[in-house]
Amino acid sequence: MDFTKMTGAELLxxxxxxxxxxxxxxxxxxxxDMTRGxxxxxxxxxxxxxxxxxxxxxxxxxxxxxxxxxxxxxxxLPEVRGIFARMMGVDAGHVILGGNSSLNMxxxxxxxxxxxxxxxxxxxxxxxxxxxxxxSPGYDRHFLVTDYFGFEPVVIPMxxxxxxxxxxxxxxxxxxxxGIWCVxxxxxxxxxxxxxxxxxxxxxxxxAAEDFRIFWDNAYCVHDLTDxxxxxxxxxxECASAGTLESVFFFASTSKxxxxxxxxxxxxxxxxxxxxxxxxxxxxxxxPDKLNEFxxxxxxxxxxxxxxxxxxxxAIIAPKFQAVEDVLDRELSGKHVASWSNPKGGYFISVDVMxxxxxxxxxxxxxxxxxxxxxxxxxPRGNDPHDANIRVAPTCPSVAELKQAMELFCVxxxxxxxxxxxx
Amino acid sequence: MDFTKMTGAELLxxxxxxxxxxxxxxxxxxxxDMTRGxxxxxxxxxxxxxxxxxxxxxxxxxxxxxxxxxxxxxxxLPEVRGIFARMMGVDAGHVILGGNSSLNMxxxxxxxxxxxxxxxxxxxxxxxxxxxxxxSPGYDRHFLVTDYFGFEPVVIPMxxxxxxxxxxxxxxxxxxxxGIWCVxxxxxxxxxxxxxxxxxxxxxxxxAAEDFRIFWDNAYCVHDLTDxxxxxxxxxxECASAGTLESVFFFASTSKxxxxxxxxxxxxxxxxxxxxxxxxxxxxxxxPDKLNEFxxxxxxxxxxxxxxxxxxxxAIIAPKFQAVEDVLDRELSGKHVASWSNPKGGYFISVDVMxxxxxxxxxxxxxxxxxxxxxxxxxPRGNDPHDANIRVAPTCPSVAELKQAMELFCVxxxxxxxxxxxx
Numbered sequence: 001m002d003f004t005k006m007t008g009a010e011l012l013x014x015x016x017x018x019x020x021x022x023x024x025x026x027x028x029x030x031x032x033d034m035t036r037g038x039x040x041x042x043x044x045x046x047x048x049x050x051x052x053x054x055x056x057x058x059x060x061x062x063x064x065x066x067x068x069x070x071x072x073x074x075x076x077l078p079e080v081r082g083i084f085a086r087m088m089g090v091d092a093g094h095v096i097l098g099g100n101s102s103l104n105m106x107x108x109x110x111x112x113x114x115x116x117x118x119x120x121x122x123x124x125x126x127x128x129x130x131x132x133x134x135x136s137p138g139y140d141r142h143f144l145v146t147d148y149f150g151f152e153p154v155v156i157p158m159x160x161x162x163x164x165x166x167x168x169x170x171x172x173x174x175x176x177x178x179g180i181w182c183v184x185x186x187x188x189x190x191x192x193x194x195x196x197x198x199x200x201x202x203x204x205x206x207x208a209a210e211d212f213r214i215f216w217d218n219a220y221c222v223h224d225l226t227d228x229x230x231x232x233x234x235x236x237x238e239c240a241s242a243g244t245l246e247s248v249f250f251f252a253s254t255s256k257x258x259x260x261x262x263x264x265x266x267x268x269x270x271x272x273x274x275x276x277x278x279x280x281x282x283x284x285x286x287x288p289d290k291l292n293e294f295x296x297x298x299x300x301x302x303x304x305x306x307x308x309x310x311x312x313x314x315a316i317i318a319p320k321f322q323a324v325e326d327v328l329d330r331e332l333s334g335k336h337v338a339s340w341s342n343p344k345g346g347y348f349i350s351v352d353v354m355x356x357x358x359x360x361x362x363x364x365x366x367x368x369x370x371x372x373x374x375x376x377x378x379x380p381r382g383n384d385p386h387d388a389n390i391r392v393a394p395t396c397p398s399v400a401e402l403k404q405a406m407e408l409f410c411v412x413x414x415x416x417x418x419x420x421x422x423x
Numbered sequence: 424m425d426f427t428k429m430t431g432a433e434l435l436x437x438x439x440x441x442x443x444x445x446x447x448x449x450x451x452x453x454x455x456d457m458t459r460g461x462x463x464x465x466x467x468x469x470x471x472x473x474x475x476x477x478x479x480x481x482x483x484x485x486x487x488x489x490x491x492x493x494x495x496x497x498x499x500l501p502e503v504r505g506i507f508a509r510m511m512g513v514d515a516g517h518v519i520l521g522g523n524s525s526l527n528m529x530x531x532x533x534x535x536x537x538x539x540x541x542x543x544x545x546x547x548x549x550x551x552x553x554x555x556x557x558x559s560p561g562y563d564r565h566f567l568v569t570d571y572f573g574f575e576p577v578v579i580p581m582x583x584x585x586x587x588x589x590x591x592x593x594x595x596x597x598x599x600x601x602g603i604w605c606v607x608x609x610x611x612x613x614x615x616x617x618x619x620x621x622x623x624x625x626x627x628x629x630x631a632a633e634d635f636r637i638f639w640d641n642a643y644c645v646h647d648l649t650d651x652x653x654x655x656x657x658x659x660x661e662c663a664s665a666g667t668l669e670s671v672f673f674f675a676s677t678s679k680x681x682x683x684x685x686x687x688x689x690x691x692x693x694x695x696x697x698x699x700x701x702x703x704x705x706x707x708x709x710x711p712d713k714l715n716e717f718x719x720x721x722x723x724x725x726x727x728x729x730x731x732x733x734x735x736x737x738a739i740i741a742p743k744f745q746a747v748e749d750v751l752d753r754e755l756s757g758k759h760v761a762s763w764s765n766p767k768g769g770y771f772i773s774v775d776v777m778x779x780x781x782x783x784x785x786x787x788x789x790x791x792x793x794x795x796x797x798x799x800x801x802x803p804r805g806n807d808p809h810d811a812n813i814r815v816a817p818t819c820p821s822v823a824e825l826k827q828a829m830e831l832f833c834v835x836x837x838x839x840x841x842x843x844x845x846x
Contacts, residue, residue, distance in 0.1 A: 044492040052475035069467040071683040099522045100712045107707040115537050115548055125548040148706045260494045262714035283571045284530040289523045291685035
C-alpha cells in the first residue's frame, strides 16, 4: 500500500508492525558488512590458480630478451598492454601500465596536472578557484582525490543516460573547471551505462579550459551480469574522429577480475598526454611489477580469457543481485517509499529512499548489525543534498545473508518513511 | 710506471702498445652491458622459491580477519612493517608500506611537498628558486626526481665520511634549499658509509627552511660484502634525541634482496609527516599489494631471514667485486691514471680517471662492445665538472666477462690518459 496515501492512523498502525519486525531483527544479532564493493571468497578463489602459476621452471625471458624478474621494461609487458587495449577499447600503443591500483594512476594524473599542467597551460597548482565536475551519485574515492588537491566539487546530476550533459556543457564554460570524473559503464553506484549520445557529446565537448580533462574510469568495462552485455560506444574512436583525444584519460584495472589490491592497472591517452605521462612515470618508477603482469598473462592469456573469467564471476554474483532485487520488489513495490536500480552489470544497486531518510535508514540498519555505505558517501564531501541515496553492495555476503540484510533494510526504509510522514 | 712522469716518447711508445691491445679487444666483439646495478641470473634464482610460495591452500586470513586477497588493510601487513623497521633501524609504528619501488615513494614524497608542503609551510610549488642538495657522485635517479620538479641541484662533494658536512651546513643557510639526497650506507656509487660524526651532524642540522627534509635512502642497509658489516649510526635514534625526527624521510626496499621490480618498498618518518603521508596514501591507493607482502613474509620470515638471504647474495657477488678490484690493481696501480673505491658493500665500484678523460673512456669501451654507465651520470644533469667519475657495476656479468671487460676498461683508461698527457 502506498505510504503517501495512508492516513495518520494507518501509518501509526503500520509503523507498530514495522517496529516489531525491527525488534526481531535486533534480537538476531546480525553482523554484516556491506560498506564496500568487495568480491566474496568464492570470487577470490577463481583466481587462486594464478598464485602459483609461476615457479622456478618458468621461462622469464621476454621475447625482447630482458628477464621479467629483473629491472627494465619500463612500461611492462606488451602482451598485457594488448589485453588492456581490448578491455578499454583503445590503441595498445597508447597504454601505460601501472601498479595494483587504477585509483593510484588517476591520483598521479591529477598530481601531474597540479605540478606540470596539461596542454602547455600553467600547472593547476598555479591557478586559482579550481573546480572539478562530480556526477552524483558517484564514486566516493574519485571525489576524495580532487578534494585532496583542493578542487571545489561541482555536482552534476546523473540521469538514465549518464551525467546530465546539458549541465556538463554549461559547466565547462567556466575556465576554472578542469575535469570530470566518469564511470561510463555500469556506473558506481547507479549502474547506468552512458548512452551513445552522451559519449558523442563528451567527444565534442568544448570546454573553456584548454587543460580540461575527462577522467574515463572504465572500472566495470567487462563486468556484465546478463547474457546481453550493454554496449558502450567507444569514446576513443569518437574522440579520434572529433580530434579531441587529448582531452581524455582512460583507466581500467583487473581489481575485480583477479585480486583486488593484487591486480593490474592501466591508463591510456592521446599522443601528447602519453609523452608527458610516460616521462613522469619514467622518473617516478623503474618499471611496474612485471612478475605480476606475467602471472596475469599466463592466467588470463588474452581478452577472451578475461571474458571467460568474467562469466565465472557472473555465475557467483548474479544470483546475489537477483536476491536483493527480489526482496526490494516484494517489500517495497507500490509503497512509494523508495526507487532502485536494476543494473545489468557492475557492483552496486543504487536505492533512493524518501528524501531526508537515508541517514536514518543507514543508522537503523547499523543498530541492528548491518553496516551499509554511509549515507551521503556517493556525493562530494559526503553531502547528499536530498539525504536520499544509499549504495547497496551485494557481492560480498552470501545469498542467505543478503536476504536477511535486505529485509532489515526494507523494514528500516519503511520505518524512516513512516517517521517522516508522521512528522 | 707513473704516466705523469713519462716523457713524450715513452708515452707514445706506451700508447702504441695499448692501441694494439685495444684493437685485439675490438676483434673479440664483446657485447656486455654494465650500465646499471642489476642483480645477475644466479641472484634472481635465490628468490625463485618465493614465486610459488602461495597457492590455493594458503591461509590468507590475517590475524585481524581480513583476507589478504581482498581490499582492505590500507597500510599492508604489520609483520612486514616490522621487518622493514629492523632493516631501517626505525620504529615499526612509523613505517608506511608502498608498492614495488622506493624510488616511487621518494617521488611521491617530493610531490607531496610540491602540492601540500611540510611543517605547515606554503607548498613548494608556491615557492620560488627551489634548490636541492645533491651529494655527488651520487644516484642519477634521485637527481632526476628533483630535476623533474624544477629544483636547482646544488652539488655537495662526497668525502670518505659522507657528504662534505661543512658544505651542507653552509648550504642549508639558504631558505630556498629544501632537501638533500642521501644513500648513507655503501653509497651509490662511492661505497662510502656515512661516519658517526656525519650522522650526528645531520641530526643536529639547523636549516633555514622549516620545510627542509633529508631523504635518507638506505637502499643498501643489509647489502654487506664482508664478514664485518659496516655499522651505520642510527639517524632515527640521533634525531629522536635531538628532537629533529620531522626533518627526515627514511626509505628502503627489497629490490636487491628479492626481485628488482617485484619487491617491496617502505618509508618511515616522524609523527607529523607520518600523518600527512598516510593521509595522502590513503587517498591515493586502497592498499599496497598484500599478496606480494605475504609472499615476502613467508619467504624471508623475519629480519634474520633477510640477513641469511643477503649472505647468499654475497657468496655470488663478492667474487665479482674482487675480480674487478684485482684487474684494477694489476693494470693501474702506481700509474697515476685512476683511483677507485674498495667498497665493503653495495652495488658499485667508483673509479675516478684522469680529469677530462671519463667520457673518452666510456666511449672507447662502448666502441669495443662494453657499455658502461654514461660518464657524468653520477652528477646532477649528467654534468661531472671534472669529467672524471665512472660508475662500475660488477654484479650482472660473470667473473670471466668481468675480467675481460675490466681489462678493456683499464686499457681505455690508459689510452685516454696518454692522449691527454700528449695533448
